Amino acid sequence: MSLSHFVLLSCCVLLAACSKVNQENYAKLKPGMTKTEVEGLLGGPSECSGALGISSCTWGDDNSFISVQYAGDQVLMFSGKGLK
Template structure:
């Protein structure tokens, strides 16, 4: 049973190390990109909220995140914090 626990722990650590929330992917973001293009680059967002055709989506956590603002389906602004 401890071998299974170790394998699960190792997989979790490897997935955390492969985060798409990083400086390299942030530098690939461009105004005008579509939501599907951004999600192909960063994966599914942690959360999204919006009103009146403006949507803001965030990837990551409080320490390290990328935030993208859309007007309709197009990126208009983006920001990041704690990226490596």
């Protein structure tokens, strides 16, 4: 393995280990937080959908995720799965 391949692989592993989708950040979520506060904590969501002032955004993937439901701009409820 060349040095450049090793460096690239190391960077990928470090980025995966630095995921913001974890139990520590999940514990910081609170009802009433704004979307801006949640995105400051978790980064940009993987996907969002909604209608009529209610929306849902998800961070992560099928195995490990945090899902946040908003009423307007404020957290209504949230859930998580596979968090470490």
